[in-house]
Amino acid sequence: MSTTMREPLVQVRGLKKHFPIRSGFLIQRDVGAVRAVDGVDFDVLRGETLGLVGESGCGKSTTARLITRLLEPTAGSISWEGRDIAGLSRRELKPLRREMQMIFQDPYSSLNPRKTVGTIIGEPFVIHRVESNEDRRRRLVQDLMEQVGLNPEHYNRLPHQFSGGQRQRIGVARAIALKPKMIVADEPVSALDVSIQAQILNLLRDLQRDLGLTIVFIAHDLSVVRHTCDRVAVMYLGKIVELASSDELYAHPRHPYTGALLSAVPVPDPRLARNKARQVLGGDVPSPTNPPSACRFHTRCQKFVEGHCDVEEPLLEVKDGGNVAACHYPLTDEEIARRVPTAAA
């Protein structure tokens, strides 16, 4: 699938979300901010699957909630089909909600345990006043259940009567009910068993093909992201550090952080695992309250150059091979071959 000719559905520019930290009893003062997302730019192209990866706390879920406007951005713009939605009110957003839907990680807590599956999947039709006739709504819901591989006869069952994989199918059915243009899936398979994961991934792929969906796919499992996504953005401490097509990113990671992430992925092949010089990234992700200066990765980077990386912030720019990366000293092909055994180089 070529993504070069596609037009953007969403354009994100300078997007920031700072969560204030308050202190004090009765009279609360802001004493700082968690810079969860701190200036990101990217496009989501029509019909593509864009992956967002990074360690916990890198801001990937916050970014997802910002572009679906479940959160109010601190700064920046989000343009949806050319129209800025960053400052819209709840009322103004309501018609847009039909067009963008979310699938959540935990199929146990994202479904109301007291409502039947039919009610849960049918709720979008009620909220958006699409179908008020109960019989017709029932038929719509049962079609959806069929489409996601659930037995339509289970219309009146409650969520606890389903397994994890089936519950995730319920979540998918609810998300596609109103035929949205875009689905944001936040770790949709990480709570599922391996044999079930593949079922859900294949379901999402088939739905995307059949319905022409655009998907923003958030996951921490890099193998899953490679398989699922056309393009991938790697985030670190609230910034995008690299953005490239899946093929390029996994074969030629340019940012040292991307290289370290890929190097850390366990390979299900004992021979390959023995032969690789795994590059173990030391330390933890620094606090997003007080991120390191300039390049935020410099405290953990093997290619850190004092007086440059910690002084001048690298900008996202095109590197060898066409990846966009924010780094003064991107990885060379030789370094990639040594550190990332699975890279095709």
Add this chain to the structure above:
Amino acid sequence: MSEPLLEVKDLAVHFETEDGVVQAVDGISYTVERGKTLGIVGESGSGKSVSSMTVMGLTRAGNARISGSITFEGRDLLNASDADMRKVRGGEVAMIFQDPLSSLHPFYKIGDQLIEAHRSHNDVSKAKARDRAVEMLGLVGLPDPRRRIDSYPHEFSGGMRQRVMIAMALINDPKLLIADEPTTALDVTVQAQILELIQKLQAELDTAVVMITHDLGVVAEVTEEIAVMYAGRIVEYGKSDTIFAAPEHPYTWGLLKSIPRLDTPRDQELVPIFGRPPSLINKPSGCSFHPRCPYVREAHKKVDPALEPAGDADRTHKVACLLPSETRRSLWAGLRAGDTPAEVLQEVEIPAEKLSPSAEGPTGEEVAGQ
């Protein structure tokens, strides 16, 4: 080789519940040699955690029925008194769990928890135990252990907490470490740190490790032998290389083909295992994998396969499958080349009803009672 460190034989753990008897573990046998690493792989409900918790004596609840034998250095752990088990637990056999936040007490400083763990097994002064705790925290790579020993669990990140757990598990020089999904809650970069740490400490301290996980990548990286569990049984056992290069059980194939991996082409199709894991109360008849197996034959629904030698170069390799081994090998050859089960079935003919003689009808209950 001398006597194994841990020998589990025909272990069955059944729980009586209001809904019926849950056959969580249903007749499994394995051994762990000193200083070696065994991986136990399976999905939720396969019995992998219950079997290991039973080794630690953690399933001795009123409604549990346990049979078989667990021998640790020649001693019977299954019938050991609770007092004896307390000595073993945390002493010679230690365990780390998936979630380090809920395994550490939130109220006490980590130092106090480590000191308690050490002093409950060794007759040493508080000051000595504290020194030992500092030493262990340094060993697992906690920066500035002398100061951090007085911190509370919530002051650490997930990876650091897991390091504290490992320090606590290893503080009494255990001979066996059971790690139950030790990296599942962690990011990949932290997972790599923890796996490397476990391997390093294992080499230094000559500890045997049982690594329980659902992640095939993790077992490939750290284990020498692997047991694949399904519905309370071991369905395949062998050296890691064999399990990944020449697996013979359709469930193992299913696991290997259903995960996306970085070392195969990106557009390679994922082949999910259809259906879902069976109920452990009403297990399917015959081979418990038969409702999900693409290669099922009528007889497989009646006969329960035993775990038997696969008969290849790896002499530890055993598999519980009713298909003839030549058929299994041709099937895997096709799957490995990237064919789907349906495509493979067009090329490989499965003999109608050829069954191995030893597979004459013991049900799960009877096996457990042996």
